[in-house]
Amino acid sequence: MPPTARERARAEITAEITDLARAQLATVGATGLSLRAVARELGMVSSAVYRYFPSRDDLLTRLIIDGYDALGATAEEADDPTAAPAERWLAVCRAVRGWALAHPHEYALLYGSPVPGYQAPRDTVPAAIRVGVVLGRVLGDAARAGRLPAASGAVTGTISEATAEVLGGEHPALDDTVRARGLLAWSSLFGAISFELFGHFTGAVTDADAFFDAAMRDLAGLLGL
C-alpha cells in the first residue's frame, strides 16, 4: 500500500528537521545542537519537534547513522576493485579523509568522544562498519589474488569470528595476525584523521596531504599490500 498523505507529510517534516539539524551541526557542532533552535528555524514551537524525535539524543542518533552512511557510501564509491591492492587501499583512505575534512563536525560526532550519557544503539552498527567492510574487502581480494605474503600464525584468538568474516573471509594468507594488523590499520586511519582534524598535528606536520599519503602507504606496507 502506498504511503498515505499523512505519512508523506510526516516523512517530509522529519527530513526537514534532520536537514536543519545537520546544517546546525555543521556550524555549532554536536554539543551546540539545540532542538529549540531547530524548531525556531522551522517555524515550529519546540514541543512540536518531539512528535518526530522523542529526544535530542534520538535526533543525534539519526544524524550519526546518516553520517556513517554518507561516509560509507563515499568509501564504497572510491574503491575500484580492478586497481592494485595498495592503490585501492590508498584511494579509500583518501576518500575517507576527504569526507572528514569536508564534514568535520559530523566526523567528530562519529569518531570523537561519545556524546554525554548515551551509548550508540544497535542500529548504528551496520552503518558504522561500512568503511571497515570496504577495507576488509580490499584485504580479502588481495589475499585471493595471491598478493599477500604467507601468514605467520603468531597471533591467535584476539579477533571475533564475525569480524574475521568481514576482514577478507577465509584464506590461507589470512590469519589473526594479519587480521589484527587490519584492525590496527583501520584504527590508525581514523587516528591520523582525528589527530589532523582535532589539531594534534598543528605545528608538527607542514604538508598534511603528503604526510597522510605517506602514512597510508606505510600502513598498506604493514598489511603486505
Add this chain to the structure above:
Amino acid sequence: MPPTARERARAEITAEITDLARAQLATVGATGLSLRAVARELGMVSSAVYRYFPSRDDLLTRLIIDGYDALGATAEEADDPTAAPAERWLAVCRAVRGWALAHPHEYALLYGSPVPGYQAPRDTVPAAIRVGVVLGRVLGDAARAGRLPAASGAVTGTISEATAEVLGGEHPALDDTVRARGLLAWSSLFGAISFELFGHFTGAVTDADAFFDAAMRDLAGLLGL
C-alpha cells in the same frame, strides 16, 4: 615573600573546585560537567565559583592541562632508558593505554572531539606533547645506539623543524620518512586507544590486551625498533 593567608585560602579553594570538577568529570563526562553542580557540592553559590574560574571553559582548560600532565608523567615514569628500544616503546604505549582505561572521561576530554566553540589555548601545548616527547626520545636513543636501519630519504618537507627536534634530534638514521612514521605511530597509538575506549572495537576484538600488545609491536616494527 611567602604566600599570604588569603593566597593560601584561594589556592586551596581552587584545588577543591578542580578536584570536585574532576570527580564530576569522571561520572558525567565533559559535556555534563556543570559549574553549578560543582558549586552546590562545595556548599557555595554558583556565582562564587566565578571568582576562581572566569568561565566553564576555563575550568575545562584547567582539567585538560592537568590531564595532559598526569598522562605525560605516567608515560615518563614508564620509560626505562636502559631497556631495549622495542621494549621501551611497548612499555610507554601500555602505560598510556592503562591511564586512558583508568580515566576514560579525562582521556576523551584530551583526545576526543574538541569542546564546543573553544580552541585549546597555547598553554596546553607543553603539557600536551609530553607523551610525544617520550616516544620521540625512544626513537632518538635507538638511532644513536645504532639500532635503527639506515634512512631512505623518500619523504621530505612534511615535518616541521621543531617537531624534528623532538622526534629524536639530528642523526643520519633519522630523516623525514622515519619521522613521519613516528608521527603515524604516535597517532596510531591514540587511534587504537580511542577505538577501544569509544566502542569501535566492540564485538570485533575479543582479547583487547593481546590485541593492543600485538598492534604496538607492529608499530615498533614499522619504526624499525
Add this chain to the structure above:
DNA sequence: CCTCGGTCGAGAGCGGTGCTCTCGCTCGAT
C-alpha cells in the same frame, strides 16, 4: 588601634536549554 580598600560569598535575575503536559484543531480513514 583604626580605618579603608580589596576580596569574598550570597542573592536575584537574564536568556537559554531539554522535556512534559494539556488543550484545541484538523485531517483522513471508516
Add this chain to the structure above:
DNA sequence: ATCGAGCGAGAGCACCGCTCTCGACCGAGG
C-alpha cells in the same frame, strides 16, 4: 458525515552559564 488519531501551540518545570549588586569580612597601612 463522524469520530478518533495525529498534530501544533502554549505554559510550565528544572536546569544551565553568566552578570550584577550588595553586604560582610579581613588585613595592610596610617
